[in-house]
Every structure is written in structure tokens, then in C-alpha cells.
Amino acid sequence: MKSRFFFGLILLLGYYSNAQYKVSFVLDQLPAPHVGETIFIAGNFNSWNPGNENYRSVSSDNKNIINLVLSAGTYEYKFTRGGWDKGEAGQGGAGVGNRVLKLSGDTVIRISIAEWSDNFVHPERVHTVSANVSVMDTAFFIPQLNRSRRIWIYLPKEYAGSSKHYPVLYMHDGQNLFDDLTSGFGEWGIDECLDSLIAKGCRASIVIGIDNGPRRFNEYNPYDFEKFGAGEGKAYTDFIVQTLKPFIDQHYRTMPSKENTLIAGSSMGGLISYYAMLKYPEVFGKAGIFSPAFWTAPAIKNLTDSLAAGQKGKLFFYMGGQEGESYIHDMQDVQEKMGKLSSAAIYAVIDDEGSHNERAWRKWFPEFYQWIMAEGYSYFIPEGH
Helix, strand or coil, rough: CCCEEEEECCCCCCCCCCCEEEEEEEEEEEHHHHHHCCEEEEECCCCCCCCCHHECCEECCCEEEEEEEEECCCEEEECCCCCCCHHHHHHHCCCCEEEEEEEECCEEEEEEEEEEEHHHCCCCCCCCCCCEEEEEEEECCCCCCCCEEEEEEEEECCCHHHCCCEEEEEEEEHHHCCCCCCCCCCCHHHHHHHHHHCCCCCCCCEEEEEEECHHHHHCCCCCCCCEEECCCCHHHHHHHHHHHHHHHHCCEEECCHHHHEEEEEEEEHHHHHHHHHHHHCCCCCCCECCCCCCHHHHHHHHHHHHHHHHHEEEEEEEEHHHCCCHHHHHHHHHHHHHHHHHCCCEEEEEEECCCCCHHHHHHHHHHHHHHHHHHCCCCCCCCCC
């Protein structure tokens, strides 16, 4: 059977340049406190790592300067003093949006930072998690990596009063799925979204959220990568398949077949979700691949060539148009290989206004969920998209 493609809001991207350009960020004006501290830049060119030593400022002519070499494309970025708790802010400590750079030649950008967020006392954040979410375990052991992790579980409201069995969706970066208080950059709102969709008749499911840890870039990458070190993605995926899933199937009323076992995540979580589909087609039948960081794992394309023929499930690909042309190109390359070599159903979307953040993934999660849970290959776009 030929692969079926469903495309929503697809951009015509045209030619992708491999040209490299020099970019100098000259930090002209900085807030008075912490003047002598090192400034870092974080963006979609370094997986938003707020303290990467390769992206720190150097002193030149009594100014802080960050010099980078980047390919032509569109980039989003912010400045920090080494962590997101020490990020740039607006007047009075107000939050600021991502800066945007459209690069097509050597560039010098002069930067003014109004304030640092940690100079202000912010209103106390509160829990937003719904009653249908609980922490299953604060320290679930991962024998494949000899470490522990908090595990969240969403059970549909109807679960307690029924004897039904449910599909299970496994998701990464659990801190960011259900609760604004635990999230780094805002939550996906998975619980509120599913509560609403299920109430309107959408198929219900259990959602398992696995917290990330300090070695997130390693755990979510099946390959070694120079900037982050040894890849631990195979062991992490084995943990889900060999340890976590059997536990969930034993203790909850699940539908354990591959057609009812889903996996999804964003950025590095999108990469490892795609890898899991390739490596375990007998376990995972559906995947949500949001803003995948394929640039950190070039070998994923070769793995696609080798294993795509075994795919018969459903894959949802998302990328924001503001994330950068090279990232869009990487995703489309993988997605098209999968389409040519497999009989999988593929829904690929590029939102020209979308960025690399929880707000964008939250926007597209309902679309993903409704399509991925629909019987067969039925497809629709909710109103407003």
C-alpha cells in the first residue's frame, strides 16, 4: 500500500543555502547589576542551552561580544547569564519574547538588555495540574541508565468509574506537560486539552509523562554528538519498552498492542520519539514528532533508509516556520524518506508563524491527538487553523 500524506499549512521553502556567515552580537548596554558576569546566548542553533560554553561572550574593547558562525536561515534566541533563571527581561522584570535573526550575510548586531529576570521578585507561580493527573512515582528507577526519574500519569475522568481499557501515550519532558509550576517555559496543557476533547467525544487515553534530567541531551539522542557527548537514547528507549511499559500495562487497564501505544515529544524529545518508532515498530504504532532536533543526529537519515520499510503506523510531524530553514529541511528530508519507503500514514505540518516553544506545541497538540486517535486515516483541521 502506498504511503498516504496529509499536509496542513505547508510552506514552499525553495532553495536552502549551505553558506556560512559570521555573526557578532555586540552587547552595548547591560543592566548595572552583574556587569562583570559572562553572558551566554541560547537559541534554536544550540537547542536552547542557556549555559553552553561554546556560546559565551568574550571581552573586546571593553565590550562583551559573542561571535558565531551560522548557516543562512531564520534563528530565535535570547541572552542569559548561564541559566534560564538568570535570563534577560524587560523593564520591571517583565518577560520578553524571543529575538529573531534572519541571516543572509555577515552581520553585526548591537544588543541592549533592559534587565535580568533574577533581579526581581516575581509573583508566586501556582500549580495548574488538573485532578486527573498525579505523580505515579517521584523516583522511578531506570535500570538501563542506573538513575531515577519522576513519572506523571494522566487518567481520563471516566477511568475510575469504568472497566474499560485505554490506549497509552508516552511523552518526554514530563515537567512541561501538565503543570505550569514545574515547567521551564510554560506547559503544554495536555490534561486540560484531553479533558475537553474527551468531553466532546474524542477517544480517551492514558498519558505517561517522563521527566527529563540533567543529561537530557544525551538521554534523548541515540547517537554520540560532539557538543553534548555520548548518546544514551538507545538505553532510554529500552527503558520505556522493557521497564516502564510493562509496569504500566500490569498496573493500569491499558490496550498494550502497538496500535494503541503512542509516543510523542518535542525537540530532542521529537528525535527520540521518531527513533523509538523506527527501532520498535512492534511496540509503537503512532508518534508525535514536534520540532525534531534531527540536526543533532545526522545518522537518523541512514537509520530511516534501513528501517522505514517496517513502518505501517501513523506519524505526525510538526515544525514552526520561525525555527529556521535548515531545521525545516532536516525534518522534511526524513519525513519524505519515510513516505517513499514505508506504508505509514504521515501528517506533516509547517506553521509559518510557529516557533520552537511550548506555546507552539500546545497549539498543535489537539490537531495531533485528534488525527492520531482517529480510526483509519481520517483527517480534519479544527476550526481556526
